[in-house]
Amino acid sequence: MSPLPRLAHDTYSSMSQVRSFKASIPKWEDILTRISLWWEQARAVVVVPVFKFLVVLCLVMSVMLFVEMMYMGLVVAYIKLFKRKPEKVYKWEAMEEEDVECGSESFPMVLVQIPMYNEKEVCEQSIAAACKISWPANRIIIQVLDDSTDPASKELVKEECERWSKEGVNITFEIRDNRKGYKAGALREGMKHSYVKQCDYVAIFDADFQPEPDFLFRTVPFLIHNPKLALVQGRWEFVNAGQCMMTRLQEMSLSYHFMVEQQVGSSTFAFFGFNGTAGVWRISALNESGGWNDQTTVEDMDLAVRATLRGWKLLYLDDLKVKSELPCSFNALRSQQHRWTCGPANLFRKMAGQIIRSENVSVWKKLYMLYSFFFMRKIVAHILSFCFYCVILPATVLFPEVTVPKWAAFYLPSLITLLIALGRLRSIHLLAFWVLFENAMSLLRTKALVMGLFETGRVQEWVVTEKLGDGLKTKLIAQEPNEHHVRFRDRVHLMELLVGAYLLFCGCYDIIYGKRTLFLYLLFQSMGFFIVGFGFVGKYVAAASS
Numbered sequence: 423m424s425p426l427p428r429l430a431h432d433t434y435s436s437m438s439q440v441r442s443f444k445a446s447i448p449k450w451e452d453i454l455t456r457i458s459l460w461w462e463q464a465r466a467v468v469v470v471p472v473f474k475f476l477v478v479l480c481l482v483m484s485v486m487l488f489v490e491m492m493y494m495g496l497v498v499a500y501i502k503l504f505k506r507k508p509e510k511v512y513k514w515e516a517m518e519e520e521d522v523e524c525g526s527e528s529f530p531m532v533l534v535q536i537p538m539y540n541e542k543e544v545c546e547q548s549i550a551a552a553c554k555i556s557w558p559a560n561r562i563i564i565q566v567l568d569d570s571t572d573p574a575s576k577e578l579v580k581e582e583c584e585r586w587s588k589e590g591v592n593i594t595f596e597i598r599d600n601r602k603g604y605k606a607g608a609l610r611e612g613m614k615h616s617y618v619k620q621c622d623y624v625a626i627f628d629a630d631f632q633p634e635p636d637f638l639f640r641t642v643p644f645l646i647h648n649p650k651l652a653l654v655q656g657r658w659e660f661v662n663a664g665q666c667m668m669t670r671l672q673e674m675s676l677s678y679h680f681m682v683e684q685q686v687g688s689s690t691f692a693f694f695g696f697n698g699t700a701g702v703w704r705i706s707a708l709n710e711s712g713g714w715n716d717q718t719t720v721e722d723m724d725l726a727v728r729a730t731l732r733g734w735k736l737l738y739l740d741d742l743k744v745k746s747e748l749p750c751s752f753n754a755l756r757s758q759q760h761r762w763t764c765g766p767a768n769l770f771r772k773m774a775g776q777i778i779r780s781e782n783v784s785v786w787k788k789l790y791m792l793y794s795f796f797f798m799r800k801i802v803a804h805i806l807s808f809c810f811y812c813v814i815l816p817a818t819v820l821f822p823e824v825t826v827p828k829w830a831a832f833y834l835p836s837l838i839t840l841l842i843a844l845g846r847l848r849s850i851h852l853l854a855f856w857v858l859f860e861n862a863m864s865l866l867r868t869k870a871l872v873m874g875l876f877e878t879g880r881v882q883e884w885v886v887t888e889k890l891g892d893g894l895k896t897k898l899i900a901q902e903p904n905e906h907h908v909r910f911r912d913r914v915h916l917m918e919l920l921v922g923a924y925l926l927f928c929g930c931y932d933i934i935y936g937k938r939t940l941f942l943y944l945l946f947q948s949m950g951f952f953i954v955g956f957g958f959v960g961k962y963v964a965a966a967s968s
Contacts, residue, residue, distance in 0.1 A: 429686030464473040465821075473817060473824045474800055480488045481490035485800050486835055487717070490798045491841050494686045499688055508739055509897075511689075513647040517639055529561040530622040530646065531866040532638060533705075535606045537567045539601075541629035542575040544747070544889045546789050549582050551745075553591045556639060563617060564593040567608040569601050603716035605698070610714040611663060613705075624797040626630050628699040630747040630889045632661075640742055641702045652707035652734035653726065656700040656742035656955070662750060662890075668960045669748045670849050671856050676748075678845030681740060683799065688738035691787045693730045695766070695795070698722030700744040707734045717885050720765030730791070733782040749887050752913075752960040756866055757885035766800040768872025769880055804871050807864035811835070812921060812951075816944055843909045858950035859959075864919055865951075922951030 435781075500506070508514070517529070534552050538545060552564050566583055570576040576597070583595040598611055608624070612618070624644055627633060633656075641654040657680045663673040687694030698721070711729040714721055725734060751754040776790050777783070817830060818824045839857055843850045873879040929944030953959060 425874065431548075457872075464631045465877050469821050470560040470821055473814065473821055476809075477818075477824060477826055480814055481827070482807060483806050484810070484830055484834050485580050487798060487806060489801060491838055493680050495841055495844075497686045497690060498682055501685065504599065506689065508644070509735070510739055512644055512737065513653065513930050515647060517643055526558055526561075527559045527777050530642065531620050532557060532642065532702075533621040533624040534560050534562065534564045535567060535609060535612055535624055535626050536629065537605050537612075537626075538564070538575075538579060538629045539569045539605075539886045540572045541570070541889065542572070542578050544630045545575070545579045546582050547632060548627065548629050549586065549593075551639070552627060553586045553589075553593065553669055554635050555633060555637055559592065562592060562638075563616075564591060565612055565618075566595050567612045568595065568597050568602075569608050570597075571601075575711075577641075598811055602968055603714075603721075604719075606714040606721035610716075610719075613708075613713065618705075623702050624705055624708065625701055625702045627744075628669070628746070631699050632745040633700065634744070637742070638702070639743070644737055645702065645924060646848055648735075649736075650735050651737055652711075652729045652731070653696060653736045655688075655694070655696060655738045656703045656744045657681075657684075657738075657740055658697070658700060658746045659743040660748045661745050662747055665750050666960060667852070667855065668752065668755065668859075669750050670852055671859050672748050674846045674849050674856050675854070675860070678842045680738075680814065681845045684738045685740050687790075687795065688736060691790045692735035692737070693787065693795070694726065694736055694738055695720075695723040695789060696726040696736070700746070700908070704734075707732075710734075718765050718768045719761045719882060720769055723766060724769055724773070727769065727791070731776060731780045744844060747889050748948065750890065750955055751961055752954075754888040755960070757883075758887045759863060759866055760870045760880070761884065763800075764870035764874040764881055764883075765803060766796065767871045768877060769794040770800060771875055771877065801871065801875075802840050804864060804867045806862055809869040811861055811900065812864060812925070815940075816925055817886065817946070818940065819928050819932040819940055822936075854946075859954075861947055862918065862950040862954040865918055869917075915955045915957065918951050918955030919940040922948045924948075925951060 466518055485803075499865070508607075518526075534555065536548055536552055538548075541548070549564070551565060555562065564586075566579060568576055568579045570579065580595050583593050586593050594615075594617075596615070597613060598608070601607065603610060613624070618624075621644060625633075625638065625641075637656070641656070645652050660669070660673055660676075684693060684694045684697075707729055708725070711725060711732050711734070713725075715724050718724055723936050731738065774792060777788055780788065815826060818826055835857075837851060843853050843856075849856075861869065873881045896945055925944050925948035929941040932938060932941040932944060
């Protein structure tokens, strides 16, 4: 065969092989078709059934939470209707204030502890408030526990203590060379001083708290006349509640916590979580319960649980208000909310077994502590807020086969929200903003909850909440927290932005393909996550008139 025909034959064979190879490669249309078929099968067999199960689970939790809140609402209504004041339930006799000046020996010895850490903005007002408490001068000791690492703060606190000491106040300035145990460690070290042995009770105030002069006259008589009472807790009142939108929304949540949750626990089972400040402890009860323990970042709640397991009772006074300050900087609020969520979850992990095995607590009180106090309020409430309202409910627009009953998607959460709003009626017009903000904060709380339950990550993180003190009296931009001057990238929270993008996508999808009006909620909630994600909260505004 001549070279030319052989070349033509080889060329033809090569082209045939190329065509055969191309024919063996799946086309893009085929690939997409296969992926589509695979997805439809996975959707029908796995995804949709899983989502339906999660919806049912969330519906059960929603009903459980609603029943819990209705129960607490009925208890509060009963207390108000029948005027079940603590003075009628517990023995209480007023102490004669005219004996204060003559230093009556009939008064018990009281220790007042003020733990501080770099609190130069508020140290003067808090020390002054404690020193002005009405009580015989020879029957009270003011103990300032300063863990400050800032020399200027430490010097200012020391000078303030010396100034009040010169005026005849029995005040001590105590420092230590480390911050082991944080606040719990400072309080524990403070109880080791020899002069504490002569004290019967200890009142505790954080650095931004300003008790009224009659604080001890309203709390100590309960402890004197009721030997099984370990703690008397007052209610927080916020001096800067009207400073900005964020503080208004915080006030709504905390008002419900005090007016309902704390009052119900105190009135029904004489148990609630000690708030760490604005309370008076019986020192013998504190010591019998093991003293201050830093195993979690909620040493106050830890002590309350251990005291209850020892058979002690706790009392909350809703009409005893102590002035304090709300965080008006968003980063300060995030740190606080992380600790307040992670700590209780971690405490539940560590103390659940002890609660079950305790012989000093009735079955009903154990049930209340485990189910109502810890499981429903510290775990279920956070999981439901994020997983149901920010993940599963938005996903139903992508899966029409998965439906959520209108009563669970709208009516039930609306009733729950209204119940919470009753704690602060003056802010009821901000209810919609409160819902969006709480849902946006639920991501942070859910992450903290997981860390606490599984004891991972920042489970032992303790960041002191930033305070402004007298700076609250003005609205000058120069006095805003430093957070507003940090770099933009340091204010961004990526996870919140991702959730915001997910909600925005679901909302747009519902507008284009859906047949519901869920997009209204989804678009507004996505906006809430974007605002939180970019840190555009906590700005100063003119205080609203109360």
